[in-house]
Amino acid sequence: MVQKCKLCSRENSIDILSQTIKPYNAEDSEKFKTIVEFECRGLEPVxxxxxxxxxxxxxxxxxxxxxxxxxxxxxxxxxxxxxxxxxxxxxxxxxxxx
Structure with a gap:
């Protein structure tokens, strides 16, 4: 995703790093596990x-x-x-x- 700042025209982006996608299985239940990583430039997911x-x-x-x-x-x-x-x-x- 690329978004352009309306004030300064800077392009900000969030990219899914496809090689980091992992399954969440039954044995992972009830706990947090990293299932994907993002490369963020100028944006932060909330x-x-x-x-x-x-x-x-x-x-x-x-x-x-x-x-x-x-x-x-x-x-x-x-x-x-x-x-x-x-x-x-x-x-x-x-x-x-x-």
Whole structure:
């Protein structure tokens, strides 16, 4: 993302460093884990609003769940292979400066 300052015309940017993207697995539950890094020049992220485009896999069955929408910060579905409810609940985040 590139944004131009209206006052000084300076270009500021935030880039996702694609080689740093990591999965968040069931064993990571209840703890913070770095899942992506950004290169920030002149901008600083202050909030994150998860939306559509997430994916998950059943921990025991390997069942794929695609196009997960986390706009409400919760998601649930049913895994036919294990005959159990599955879900992602209480999504939280934090930004850490490196």
């Amino acid at each position: 909030d994150f609003q998860p939306q559509a485009g997430f994916a998950a896999e059943g921990a025991e069955s390997g069942t794929p769940f695609n196009d997960i929408n986390l706009l409400e910060k919760d998601w649930n579905d049913y895994d036919e292979k294990t005959k159990e409810s599955v879900g992602i609940y209480e999504v939280t985040h934090k930004f850490v400066k490196c």
